[in-house]
Amino acid sequence: MPKHKGTDKLRADLRRRIAKFSDEAQRRSSVTRKGSAYNIRKEGAGQVVLVGLPNAGKSQLVSTLTDAFPEVADYPYATKNPLPGMMKFENIQIQLLDMPPITDREARPWFSHLLRNADVILIMVDLSEDPLVQLETLLAEMEGMKVKVMAQGSDEGLMPGVILKPALVVGNKYDLDGSDENYLMLGELCGDDIQVVAVSAREGNGLEDMSRTIFEKLNVIRVYTKMPGKKPDLDDPVVLRRGSTAEDAAESVHKDFRSRLKYAQVWGSGKYDGQRVKRDHVLEDGDIIELHT
Ligand SMILES: Nc1nc2c(ncn2[C@@H]2O[C@H](COP(=O)(O)OP(=O)(O)OP(=O)(O)O)[C@@H](O)[C@H]2O)c(=O)[nH]1
Ligand SMILES: [Mg+2]
Numbered sequence: 001m002p003k004h005k006g007t008d009k010l011r012a013d014l015r016r017r018i019a020k021f022s023d024e025a026q027r028r029s030s031v032t033r034k035g036s037a038y039n040i041r042k043e044g045a046g047q048v049v050l051v052g053l054p055n056a057g058k059s060q061l062v063s064t065l066t067d068a069f070p071e072v073a074d075y076p077y078a079t080k081n082p083l084p085g086m087m088k089f090e091n092i093q094i095q096l097l098d099m100p101p102i103t104d105r106e107a108r109p110w111f112s113h114l115l116r117n118a119d120v121i122l123i124m125v126d127l128s129e130d131p132l133v134q135l136e137t138l139l140a141e142m143e144g145m146k147v148k149v150m151a152q153g154s155d156e157g158l159m160p161g162v163i164l165k166p167a168l169v170v171g172n173k174y175d176l177d178g179s180d181e182n183y184l185m186l187g188e189l190c191g192d193d194i195q196v197v198a199v200s201a202r203e204g205n206g207l208e209d210m211s212r213t214i215f216e217k218l219n220v221i222r223v224y225t226k227m228p229g230k231k232p233d234l235d236d237p238v239v240l241r242r243g244s245t246a247e248d249a250a251e252s253v254h255k256d257f258r259s260r261l262k263y264a265q266v267w268g269s270g271k272y273d274g275q276r277v278k279r280d281h282v283l284e285d286g287d288i289i290e291l292h293t
Pocket of ligand 1: 074175200
């Protein structure tokens with residue numbers, strides 16, 4: 001289909017439908033491949049893997065926030081397989097990956113693979129129960145899979161083979177009695193090391209704060225590229241790693257643009273709007289960049 005203003009809506013619609021079908025196909029194939037090493041294709045701005053004990057509310061969170069339909073159940077170990085869903089954050093999509101409880105021994109081999117491949121780990125704690133026991137169990141299980149949480153402060157030396165991951169702690173079921181105290185305790189336990197947010201996945205409270213925290217942990221920026229004389233599409237940013245430059249943005253439009261880029265103009269991180277910048281100018285979230293090739 002030719003790419004111009006009139007076909008934008010149609011193209012977006014097609015993209016969505018193709019993504020939906022390939023999602024379904026992937027879901028089906030992951031059921032048939034039960035027991036083998038899973039590989040869930042990353043989509044959107046990044047992949048967030050959910051870690052928690054049975055019944056914490058992981059599936060409820062994915063159900064509330066995404067297009068996926070995980071089973072939510074009042075009995076433990078309801079989730080047996082990983083299930084991805086796309087969560088909207090402002091004008092981008094972030095992938096949430098529902099997981100079995102981390103204590104599920106059958107899932108262990110592929111669980112650790114997915115955990116180590118995650119962009120961000122969402123550690124879910126049930127605020128209607130003692131947060132200390134949960135947090136210690138979860139961190140110990142993760143360490144058993146050679147994954148450590150990236151502390152906001154300084155990092156001590158790591159054992160070989162251990163990887164550091166950005167993570168946040170989500171206290172769920174904040175709607176229940178007694179959760180206030182447990183939330184305070186959880187905050188004290190995490191101190192300055194890991195950021196903690198409180199949500200009710202079921203009632204839908206606190207989810208915006210949580211999404212923003214996830215976005216920050218992903219360490220990406222949204223950039224709007226445009227050609228001279230054209231308008232930027234503010235609904236369709238390019239997602240780049242934090243620290244990306246004008247030439248990285250150019251390459252994201254077309255692989256030849258990196259070498260062909262002569263200069264760029266930036267609205268946002270420039271000192272003034274439309275400032276002319278060099279190829280190595282570091283971009284910030286929300287920048288509009290005009291590429292001169
Ligand atoms: N009150 C309250 N209940 C919740 C909330 N979120 C989940 N639940 C309930 O907690 C139970 C477990 O929810 P799930 O989402 O299935 O938990 P899970 O973490 O996926 O559990 P496993 O798949 O066994 O690991 C269900 O009965 C949910 O209705 C919440 O925010 N508030
Ligand atoms: Mg579940």
